[in-house]
Amino acid sequence: MRLLDDEALQRSSVVANNAMNRERGLDGVNSYARDLGFHPLDRLRSRLAEHGAAAWLDLCCGQGRALAQAARHTPDGLELVGVDLVDHFDPQATGVDGLTLVTASVSQWQPDRTFDLITCVHGLHYVGDKLGVLARALTWLSPGGVFAAHLDLASIRLADGTPAAQPVRRLLREAGVAYDARRRIVTRTGPTVLDLPLEYAGADDRAGPNYTGQPAVDSYYRPLRTGTRPDPVPPPRRAVAVDDRGVRVEHEGTVFEVEWNDVHRASVSRLVVETADIDHVELTVDLVYGHYLTVLDSDVGFAAAVAEFARRSGRPAPDLSRLRPGHDDIELWQQDR
Template sequence: MTGQQRGLVSLTELERSSVVANNTMNRERGLAGVNSYARELGVDPLAWLSDRSPGARSWLDLCSGEGRALREAASALPPDAVLTGVDLVGPLVPLPTPPAMEEITASVSTWAPTRPYDLITCVHGLHYVGDQLGLLTRAASWLTEDGLLLAHFDPESIRWADGGGTAGRAVVAELRATGFAYDSRRHLLTLQGARLTTATTALPFTYMGADPTAGPNYTGQPAVGSHYSRTITDTAE
């Protein structure tokens, strides 16, 4: 990465780090109950999808871990449902994939879907992504017209690359300006409705690199620090 700050690592280095490659944050989480998507998100994905009309029951889960929640949903939803899980490591023990479900082992930082989704979730997954704002911008463009995006987000993990401390307050303000809502109690970002291009949710920040040694975040688990500089816009006539 050109101009990368000292101590920050590239995407390849980050994804090989023990903090990212071996994280177990989302391995066993199911749909409902104590350790569940419904509890973490405040929204039951199965109920939300079940209330949708036929042909509008698609769910993309980023950083899906073992894909347990998707598997549970696949067994309960009508045959028209489309469920996709994307994870850097993928299931540690491969299991037969339900017909409505697709499991993709890939980096969420570079992967892109070939269709829009009605529901997009990222349950504590952003904590292990270098360019968090880039992924949020891209994911916003993957929603259907009345789709819903839900993602856990820690503003304290967004840092100024020049050593000026946290950029969290500035980033949350810009995210809200583009249509996101942020629940600080749940550390949850919500976006309702499609943003047809990444330009629709463009943020005035340039990603400079990641710090896998940032230490624990609000979950108590080691997480990644994402470093940005302000994007300089040429306003000359």
């Protein structure tokens, strides 16, 4: 596999693609509010009201239209910064009070302040070290600040080519970073240090179109056996039950009950992370509002729950002993759209 470094990647026609949608506005059909699932100004207004000032950083900001519209719609006190590799900024976004547009790669650029909102709308698809940018940006949040970025986990692979979606999703969750599999958005509230046992190896610009339909970049990582992460503590056992009311998970004395209306999808996968001594089958229940529940094959009621999801969709229960690690999950059930 031919892997590109950042310099070669930035010269690639996939990254310099003129057909990319760089024109999203703040709200409306082609917009940040639509693709993020929340209105950026809703996140900033409460902060403005409380502190009299708020700051929004938009990584891979494209033409900077969303930022320019935010600058026009909000009172003084809002500081806006947009960063993009290419200086195709909308003329209406340049020279706007409170808005700074920077031409730089998000892989190298470093701010000199923290932000109450950090977004990256369909930008990481073209970045080499996606997890590195994520880790750096999470340290730039102010306390209580919100981070939201599109991230297609299918574009993250281990250096031997194995898909790394499942291990990375699990590592993110353990680090307190949420992943909405439906919208393919990674979110976090408040700054954190993300110390994943993965080392960036390079990028592949020949991966083809991703879920957006545009050619995108796959990112390759080498698993690290050493790191600063503490040894994992085995999680206490959970209990799961699936019945006519919905899904019920009990964990350390707390009960999560989800009605069927709120269940989006159920799937099983095998997760192997050698560096963390993890090898198990897990049942993931994605909820319509983006959160998800996970139970392991060692948890109480696991096999019955898997069988019940399969029964409800009229599918045979999968043979879990044949699940191979690092491959796509097996869908058990999905809500009718």
